[in-house]
Amino acid sequence: MELFGKNNxxxxxxxxxxxxxxxxxxASNIVSAILIFMLVIALYGLITENKKNVAEIxxxxxxxxVTKGEAEKILVESDKLTLTLKGGEExxxxxxxxxxxxxxxxxxxxTPEQLAAVTVDIKSESxxxxxxxxxxPFAIPLVFLVALFWLISRQVKGAGMQALSFGxxxxxxxxxxxxxxxxxxxxxxxxxxxxxxxxxxxDFLKNPKxxxxxGARIPKGVLLMGAPGTGKTLLARAVAGxxxxxxxxxxxxxxxxxxxxxxxxRVRDLFKMAKKAAPAIIxxxxxxxxxxxxxxxxxxxxxxREQTLNQILVEMDxxxxxxxxxxxxxxxxxxxxxxxxxxxxRFDRRVVLELPxxxxxxxxxxxxxxxxxxxxxxxxxxxxxRTPGFSGADLxxxxxxxxxxxxxxxxxxVTQYDLIRSIEKVMMGPERKSHLLSKKEKEITxxxxxxxxxxxxxxPYADPVxxxxxxxxxxxxxxxxxxxxxxxxxxxxxxxxxxxxxxxGGYVAEGMVFGDITTGPSNDLQVATALARDMVTxxxxxxxxGPIALEGAGGKTLFGRGLxxxxxxxxxxxxxxAEVSKIMNDAFAKARAxxxxxxxxxxxxxxxxxxAETIEREDFEKLxxxxxxAPKKGEEEKVVEEVEKRIV
Numbered sequence: 225m226e227l228f229g230k231n232n233x234x235x236x237x238x239x240x241x242x243x244x245x246x247x248x249x250x251a252s253n254i255v256s257a258i259l260i261f262m263l264v265i266a267l268y269g270l271i272t273e274n275k276k277n278v279a280e281i282x283x284x285x286x287x288x289x290v291t292k293g294e295a296e297k298i299l300v301e302s303d304k305l306t307l308t309l310k311g312g313e314e315x316x317x318x319x320x321x322x323x324x325x326x327x328x329x330x331x332x333x334x335t336p337e338q339l340a341a342v343t344v345d346i347k348s349e350s351x352x353x354x355x356x357x358x359x360x361p362f363a364i365p366l367v368f369l370v371a372l373f374w375l376i377s378r379q380v381k382g383a384g385m386q387a388l389s390f391g392x393x394x395x396x397x398x399x400x401x402x403x404x405x406x407x408x409x410x411x412x413x414x415x416x417x418x419x420x421x422x423x424x425x426x427d428f429l430k431n432p433k434x435x436x437x438x439g440a441r442i443p444k445g446v447l448l449m450g451a452p453g454t455g456k457t458l459l460a461r462a463v464a465g466x467x468x469x470x471x472x473x474x475x476x477x478x479x480x481x482x483x484x485x486x487x488x489x490r491v492r493d494l495f496k497m498a499k500k501a502a503p504a505i506i507x508x509x510x511x512x513x514x515x516x517x518x519x520x521x522x523x524x525x526x527x528x529r530e531q532t533l534n535q536i537l538v539e540m541d542x543x544x545x546x547x548x549x550x551x552x553x554x555x556x557x558x559x560x561x562x563x564x565x566x567x568x569x570r571f572d573r574r575v576v577l578e579l580p581x582x583x584x585x586x587x588x589x590x591x592x593x594x595x596x597x598x599x600x601x602x603x604x605x606x607x608x609x610r611t612p613g614f615s616g617a618d619l620x621x622x623x624x625x626x627x628x629x630x631x632x633x634x635x636x637x638v639t640q641y642d643l644i645r646s647i648e649k650v651m652m653g654p655e656r657k658s659h660l661l662s663k664k665e666k667e668i669t670x671x672x673x674x675x676x677x678x679x680x681x682x683x684p685y686a687d688p689v690x691x692x693x694x695x696x697x698x699x700x701x702x703x704x705x706x707x708x709x710x711x712x713x714x715x716x717x718x719x720x721x722x723x724x725x726x727x728x729g730g731y732v733a734e735g736m737v738f739g740d741i742t743t744g745p746s747n748d749l750q751v752a753t754a755l756a757r758d759m760v761t762x763x764x765x766x767x768x769x770g771p772i773a774l775e776g777a778g779g780k781t782l783f784g785r786g787l788x789x790x791x792x793x794x795x796x797x798x799x800x801x802a803e804v805s806k807i808m809n810d811a812f813a814k815a816r817a818x819x820x821x822x823x824x825x826x827x828x829x830x831x832x833x834x835x836a837e838t839i840e841r842e843d844f845e846k847l848x849x850x851x852x853x854a855p856k857k858g859e860e861e862k863v864v865e866e867v868e869k870r871i872v
Contacts, residue, residue, distance in 0.1 A: 260371070281307075281315045287332030289315075290342055297343040300325055398464065398471040407461040413591050414584030414616070415455060418575045422446070422463050425550055429467035429503045432548055443572035444540055445551040447511075449558045450577030453617030456554035459577070460507045463552065470504040472497065476513030479532045487514070487532030495539040495549075503548035511553040515565045533562060540570045579615055581711050582608050588616055592623040599637040607643050610690065612708055614650075622646045648691075652703055656696040666834060668734060669694045669702045672744055674829035675733025675819060676704040676726060681848055681856070682818045685722040688856040692829070693838040701744060709856065717765045720755060724811040725818075727752040732815045733826065756807040757800070766803045774800065825851040 286307055289295045299306040305325070307315040319328045326339060398405050409419050428435055428442040435442055448456040457473075464471035472494060479487040498504045514532045540551060553571065555561065565571060580588060585608040593604065611619065623638075625646040630638045649655075661669060673692050680686040687706040694702040706726075731745035759765040761774040774792050792800075819826055828847055832839055839847075845855040 279315055281317050283317055283319060283328065284332055286315070286317050287329050287334050290329060290334050291338055293338075293341060295342045297345065298325065300344065300346045396473050398461065398473065401468075406465045407458060408465045409462050411591065412455060412458060412462055413587035414580040415459065415577055418448075418459060418577055419462075421573065421575050422459065423466075425463055426466045429469055429505075429548065429550065432503075442550075444569065445553065445571035446573045446575060447558070447561075447566060447571040448552065448554040448575050448577060450554075450556065451579060451615060452556050453615030454577040454579060455616045456577055457507070457509055458616075459575075460505070460552045460554065463550075464505045464507075467503070467505070470498075470501045471507065472501075472504060473507045473509065476508055476510045476515065479514050487529070488535035491532060491535040491539060498549050504550075506549065506551045508551070508553040510555060511565075512555045512557045512560055515553075515555075515561045517560060517562050518564075533565070537564055537570065579613060580619075582612075585611055585614060585619060588619045589623065592620050593638075596623060596627050597637045599639040601640045602638065602643065603640060606640070607647070610644070610647055610707060612711065618650055622650050625649050648697060648703075648705070652697040652700055654697065661694075661696075661701070665701075666694065667830070668738065668742060669744065670830040670833040671733045671737050671826070672730035673702045673704050674826050674833060675729035675731075675815070676748075677729075677829060677844065678822055678826050679729035679732075679815050679818050680704070680706050680722075680726045681853055682822065683722040683725060683814070685716070685719045686726045687723075688841075689844055690841045691839070692833060692844060694833050695837055700747070717759070717763075720759055720763075720765065721807070721811060721814075724752045724755055724807065725814040727755075728808075728812050728815045729819070732812060732819055736816065736819055737826075752811065753804065753808065756804045756811075759807065760800050760803045766807075768803055769799060822851065822853070825853065 283305075286295075286298075286305065289307065289309065290298075294309055295307055296310045297308040299308070303318050303321045305317045305319055307317065309315070319325065325344060326336070329339060330336075409423075412419070425442065425446060432442070448459060450456055461471060461473075474494065479490055494506065498506050514529055514536070516529070516533075518530050518533065551571075558566070558574075566574070586604050589604045589607060607622075611622065614622070622643065623646070626638050626642040629642045629645060630636075673694055677689045677692050680689050687708045689704060689706050691705040692703075693705075697703060727748045728745075730748055731741065734745065735741050760769055764771040764773060774796070825847070828851060829839070829844075832843075832847060848855050
C-alpha cells in the first residue's frame with residue numbers, strides 16, 4: 225500500500241504475512257536437508273545395487289571358465305573384468321593394470337582359440353558414467369555438508385533479521401483513498417458534542433495554516449472516554465476519513481511483550497512511520513493497557529509496561545506544531561491513567577461519549593437499517609423507547625439479530641416483532657426452549673415474576689412494567705421487563721429504594737406463597753445488595769454515614785495504589801455492613817407490605833402467567849385496572865389519552 229507523506233512523497237507500507245517462529249523454521253529446514261540426503265543415497269544405491277551383488281573371483285577361475293567354454297562375454301573396464309556366463313550369471317575379477325586381457329589369460333593357459341570363442345568388450349575409462357560412479361560416493365557427503373552449513377547460516381541470518389524486525393510497529397494502516405474502509409461523520413449517529421469537538425481536529429489537519437498564523441496550538445492528543453460500545457474507535461476512524469489522512473490503529477496490548485525494550489521500540493517505530501506519512505492520525509485503542517498509573521503495585525517501577533509508557537510520553541513531547549500528527553486514544557477506564565499521560569501538552573483534550581438517548585438511538589437504528597428491508601409495521605421510534613441503556617454496539621447487534629430471525633424463518637422483510645424479540649435476546653440471551661419446567665417450578669417462577677411486577681406497579685418511584693415472561697432466557701428462568709417513563713441522567717434515593725424493593729419482590733413472593741425459598745432469587749439479591757452498598761459508599765445516601773464517599777466510581781485500581789490498600793477502617797466497614805443490611809431489610813418489609821395488601825392481584829398475575837407464559841404491557845395494565853391499581857403513564861401517554869377521550 226502506498227501512502228502520501230510530506231511533499232507528496234510516496235511512502236511504501238508493507239503488509240507482511242505472519243511468519244512462523246524461528247525454531248519452527250530451523251527445524252523444518254533441517255528435516256528437509258535430511259530427507260534430501262536420504263533420497264540421494266537411495267538413488268545412488270539403486271545405481272550401484274546390481275554391482276554390489278556380483279561375486280568376485282580370481283583370474284585363475286576366469287581362465288578355467290574360459291577354457292571349459294562356460295564363459296559367454298567379458299567386459300574390460302581398466303583393470304576390472306566383468307564375466308558373463310552362458311547361464312546369465314555374472315562374476316567380476318581384476319587383472320594387472322597395463323597388461324592386455326589376452327596376455328593375462330595366456331599366462332593361465334588359455335589359448336587364442338579358446339579366447340576367440342568369448343565376446344570381449346573394452347569400455348573406455350573416460351565416459352561420463354565412469355566418473356559419476358567413482359566421484360559420487362565422495363561428492364554426496366561433501367554436498368550435503370555444504371548444504372547443511374548454508375541452511376544453518378541462512379537461518380541464523382533470518383533470525384537476526386527477525387530480531388531486528390521484532391521491535392517494529394504492528395499498527396494497521398487504513399489508506400485514506402480506500403473507499404471501502406473510509407468512515408465519515410455522516411456514518412455516525414448521535415454523539416453530537418463529540419463530533420463538534422473533533423471537527424476542529426479535522427480542520428487543523430486540512431488547514432493548519434490558519435491556526436498557526438494566529439498562534440494557536442492544536443491539541444497533540446485527544447482522549448476518547450466512554451463505556452464499551454459507544455463508538456470510540458469508529459469516531460476516531462471518522463476523523464481520519466473526514467480529513468483524508470492515513471490512519472494508524474494499534475491496541476495498547478500490542479506494545480507489551482515478554483522481551484524488555486520491545487514495547488518502547490514499537491512506539492518509536494510507530495511514531496516514525498506516522499511522521500513520514502504526515503499529516504496522519506495515530507489511534508491507540510484501550511490505552512489503559514500501557515497507560516496505567518506508574519509505581520507501586522506489582523512489577524515495581526521498572527517493568528516493561530512502564531518503559532513503554534515512558535516512551536509514549538517522550539514521543540508525544542517531541543511533537544512540534546508543524547508535525548501535523550494527531551494522537552488519539554480510547555479508554556473506558558480514564559480513572560486508572562497516569563497523570564503524566566493525561567496532562568495538558570499530551571492528551572490535552574478529553575472527549576466523553578455518553579450512552580445514546582432516545583433520539584440518538586433512533587438515528588443509530590436508522591443507520592443500521594439502511595441495507596435491511598423493513599416491513600411496513602416497523603416503528604424504530606418504539607424500539608428506541610424500549611432500549612434505554614443500549615450502546616451503539618448493542619443497537620447494531622439488535623438490528624443484526626432481527627435480520628437473522630427473519631432469514632431463519634425464510635421471510636424477506638424484518639418486522640416489528642423481530643425487533644422486539646431481538647431486544648430481549650440482546651439483553652438476556654436466546655430462549656431456552658429445551659428447558660422445560662415442571663408444574664411446580666412453573667408455578668414458583670410465575671409467582672416470582674408476578675411479585676416483581678406487582679411491587680414495581682404499586683411503588684411510586686419504580687419504573688413501569690412492559691412485559692412479564694416465564695420463558696427461560698440465558699441464565700434467567702423468567703424475567704420482568706421494566707422501562708423508565710422518560711430519559712433520565714440522575715437517579716434519586718427514593719428511586720433506588722423502590723428498585724431494591726422491586727428486586728426483592730420475587731424473593732418475598734416465594735416465601736409468602738410457598739413458605740420456602742429457592743435459588744431463583746440469587747441474582748436479584750446480588751443486584752439489590754450491590755445497589756444498597758453503592759448508596760452507602762458512593763452516593764452518600766445513608767442517613768447514618770452521612771455525605772461521604774468511601775469508594776471510587778471505578779473501584780480500586782490494581783496498579784498504582786497497591787493491592788492491600790484499605791480506603792476505610794474496620795469499624796467503618798462494620799457500619800457500612802450495618803447500613804446495607806438496614807436498607808435491605810427495609811426494602812424487604814416494603815415489598816412484603818405491598819404483596820400482602822394486593823395478594824389477590826398477585827394470584828391473578830401468576831395465574832395469567834401460568835396460562836399464557838408471557839404478558840405484554842397492555843394485558844398487564846388491564847389486570848391492574850381490574851384490581852384497582854392505576855397503571856403508570858408518561859406525560860406523552862397522558863396527552864394522547866386525553867385527546868382520545870375528547871374525540872370519543
